[in-house]
Amino acid sequence: MKKLVLTGGGSAGHVTGNLALLSTLKQAGWEIEYIGSKDGIESTIIAETGLPYHSIAVGKLRRYFDLKNFKDPFRVLQGTFQAFRLLRKIKPKAVFSKGGFVAVPVVIAAWINRIPVVIHESDLTPGLANKLSVPFANKVCVTFPETVQHLDRQKANHTGSPIRSEILRGSAEAGRAFCGFTTDKPIILAMGGSLGSVAINNALRQNLDALLQQFQIVHLCGKDNLDPRLEGLSGYRQFEYVSHELPDLFAMTDLFISRAGSNAIFEFLALKKPNLLIPLTRAQSRGDQILNARSFEKQGYSHVLFEEDLTSASLLAAVRETHDNRERYIAAMEQSTSGHAVEQIVSLIQQVAKK
Structure with missing residues (x-):
């Protein structure tokens, strides 16, 4: 062989x-x-x-x-x-x-x-x-x-x-069962890369009261970033990292909040799921995620919020804008030849x- x-x-x-x-x-x-x-x-x-x-x-x-x-x-x-x-x-x-x-x-x-x-x-x-x-x-x-x-x-x-082909074969029903979620509210999946993002974690958690009125949230917060004070909060689940269940979580998700790493954003594109991208800053990286995010924004696939503009209020507004215009983002992704x-x-x- x-x-x-x-x-x-x-x-x-x-x-x-x-x-x-x-x-x-x-x-x-x-x-x-x-x-x-x-x-x-x-x-x-x-x-x-x-x-x-x-x-x-x-x-x-x-x-x-x-x-x-x-x-x-x-x-x-x-x-x-x-x-x-x-x-x-x-x-x-x-x-x-x-x-x-x-x-x-x-x-x-x-x-x-x-x-x-x-x-x-x-x-x-x-x-x-x-x-x-x-x-x-x-x-x-x-x-x-x-x-x-x-x-x-x-x-x-x-x-x-x-x-990964398995990303496209997840079960939304299994994902909701894993998180204890229902079908009566849309679901946000927030993640900050394999190591997590302090900026995204903090801005999201500051908005939990407002967001949980409209959404259920699964939060992949990264290693050592769990907040024990939030355990048991209705409509909110947090994990350091998820492996085998990830396709099911992706299948149940209605809107992603994420960094703009290439692998992740092309998975969102393949799934045709609306997404809010918060790329790493140039101070944290060489600027590749900014270019990735701008490319997807230009093609109409994503809404972009730069970390320099990230506040509790701006995150809440960006989430609502992305969800309100979800059909427009989905229609653009449907035209992709990727x-x-x-x-x-x-x-x-x-x-x-x-x-």
Whole structure:
């Protein structure tokens, strides 16, 4: 059986795209192994799949001054050497990278071993890790058509974002049963990424009295962000993180409040669900979520509230505006041609492996 190595990590978004490919890859006859970091979120997520998992050293390359910048290049070299030995042992026909700094040593090691590489860029402009990886890749898959202009057109392929098929197969009834919700009020799902968002958590909780008059709310607040004072509040459920039940929660949701990570927003698009996006600020990130959100706003898929403008009052107004105009957002999403990313990406992997 032909072997494929998947890599990517540092955040859940760098792993879920890989998970979306698993079923189709296995159907195509691929035997899959994963290379990630020892303590990254990818190690926990991949453990649930049963895939063979290998860890390497990881160094983060920062755009700002930090004393760790003097140490981390050596960790990148160490990780590259470890990945080189792993790839010689595994002998894959190809490597697929979803990004994150753990992927850089794997991509470089694959290039040294003359193993073809396909990478996927989630955001509108490539992140630093993928910028470093692109020269060593055979093909670069991109989510947004605008991204092609930032890359070598011989390598770039606009595939869209790979969506986990199970996300589209959830049961609204099961989701309501899991949360103890009823059918008489619409449901908001609020989340701030895999680590949670203090700004979103606080603004939402400040509005609970007003929002719960009209909505039921399930709140994915992130690790260590539960508020015990809110346990047992009627119409409100909070969880640090949800895994197996997530498709059911998505199915029952009428409106999302979320950061603007690419994986999440394309899942909302696939589900045709109205959403309020609150992207990370430029002070917190390189600005990729702002570009993602603006693209979706321009296409009529999302309402955007920038964190600089986030207050208790502005969040409440934005939620009501999004819900009141939900049919307009749904109609725009119905016109989207985004889809079939998984099939396109697997096809590219097959192509480079043959070469």
